[in-house]
Amino acid sequence: MNPGRCALSIAPDHPAFAGHFPGQPIVPGVVLLDETARVLAQTLDLGRPLWNVGNVKFIRPVGPGEALFLNWKPPAASGAITFAIETADGQPVASGSLTPQRGSAAR
Numbered sequence: 001m002n003p004g005r006c007a008l009s010i011a012p013d014h015p016a017f018a019g020h021f022p023g024q025p026i027v028p029g030v031v032l033l034d035e036t037a038r039v040l041a042q043t044l045d046l047g048r049p050l051w052n053v054g055n056v057k058f059i060r061p062v063g064p065g066e067a068l069f070l071n072w073k074p075p076a077a078s079g080a081i082t083f084a085i086e087t088a089d090g091q092p093v094a095s096g097s098l099t100p101q102r103g104s105a106a107r
Contacts, residue, residue, distance in 0.1 A: 001074035001075070002074065003071065003072060003073050003074060004043060004070075004071070004072050005069060005070065005071045005072075006039060006043065006069070006070055007067070007068070007069055007070075008032075008035055008036065008039065008068040008069060008070040008085060009035075009068075010027050010031060010032070010035060010062070010064075010065075010066075010068070012064040012065035013064075014027075014031065014064070016028050016031050017064055025063065025064050026061040026062060026063060027061070027062040027063070027064075027066075029056070029058050029094070032058075032062070032085060032093070032094055033053065033056065033098075036070055036083055036085065036098065037051050037098055039070055040070075040072060040081055040083070040098065041100070044075070044081075046100050049100035049101055050100070050101045051098045051099065051100055051101065052098070052099040052100075052101060053096070053097075053098060054080060054096055054097030054098065054099065055096050055097060056094065056095070056096030056097075057094060057095055057096060058093070058094045059092045059093055059094060059095070060091060060092065060093055062087075062093055066087065067087065067088035068085055068086070068087060068088070068093060069085070069086050069087075069088065070083060070084075070085055071083065071084045071085075071086065072084075078099065079099045079100060079102065080097045080098070080099040081097060081098050081099070081100075082095075082096075082097045083095065083096060083097065083098065
């Protein structure tokens with residue numbers, strides 16, 4: 001399996017912007033992780049797993065409608081998927097790892 005890259009899209013009208021933060025909205029980290037997990041599950045045909053979150057680091061804030069890219073490495077022997085999110089011009093946004101729990105599925 002090869003490393004992957006795709007656009008990561010957070011809708012500018014995402015409901016999380018209403019309270020995070022009024023007047024100067026930024027994408028909450030949990031929204032970045034949720035979208036990353038969704039894209040990885042879909043792209044790697046993992047179904048709807050529950051995820052263990054590894055060492056995640058948030059490097060810079062992201063505003064509504066900002067173009068992002070998700071990069072990932074093939075799963076390690078442990079199943080962990082290392083990822084990095086960056087802006088369109090290559091500025092790092094977040095990085096870490098997600099591991100799908102074996103035999104689990106979200107309801």
